């Protein structure tokens with residue numbers, strides 16, 4: 001079995017009287033796709049926001065690459081090597097697709113690409129290198145032909161791919177995807193499935209929150225099911241689908257997804 005990349009232990013988060021996340025444990029191994037599912041209000045987004053530094057923990061702790069991981073802020077999270085996408089797409093709509101990815105590479109460049117005003121030859125070389133690399137990421141996610149389109153002009157499915165390209169461009173150790181299939185049609189979902197499998201086969205680890213249970217069950221190595229903030233099942237897709245607690249939580253929905 002591959003090495004453990006990420007652990008979450010005893011996560012808790014309260015909102016007033018609501019315990020949104022109640023003692024959640026999670027483990028992600030290198031090269032795995034791990035799914036986090038559960039009915040509406042189960043605590044998935046809250047968990048995700050704890051992992052990616054948007055919320056602070058009320059209890060619990062994380063490790064990433066065998067070291068304590070304290071996601072103090074989203075910028076810190078990106079710097080440490082966890083990149084995320086958002087349920088509500090957050091792209092720079094008035095920038096081109098290529099520029100959106102180049103921004104994602106910002107943390108990895110020495111010169112600070114877009115901020116460069118005085119352009120020395122070294123800066124120009126670096127900028128060319130960044131744009132070339134950004135184009136390669138667009139090609140990788142299958143939207144290379146749209147490099148010069150404004151992000152806001154892309155179809156919904158392509159915007160989601162662009163978000164993934166931007167996240168990948170920071171070369172993260174863990175890619176965290178918040179409902180990447182939301183709003184996609186069946187064809188787009190199939191293409192997304194292939195892309196996620198490609199990312200995994202290239203050795204990346206993925207944490208996936210997704211409402212489309214069929215997609216999750218089809219690609220995840222491990223699935224954690226939450227209900228009312230607690231883990232009600234954890235294991236392979238086949239294992240969790242047989243769990244009576246999961247079947248009850250979804251009222252049989254898993255078998256119709």
Ligand SMILES: Nc1ncnc2c1ncn2[C@@H]1O[C@H](COP(=O)(O)OP(=O)(O)OP(=O)(O)O)[C@@H](O)[C@H]1O
Nearest residue numbers: 015018019020038039040041042043044045046047
């Ligand atoms: N910022 C917040 N303030 C107050 N309560 C919140 C907040 N965020 C989430 N909650 C509550 O915490 C619980 C878990 O919500 P969360 O959004 O994490 O669930 P979810 O599984 O992501 O749901 P969905 O599938 O509907 O997105 C819910 O009862 C929700 O109302």
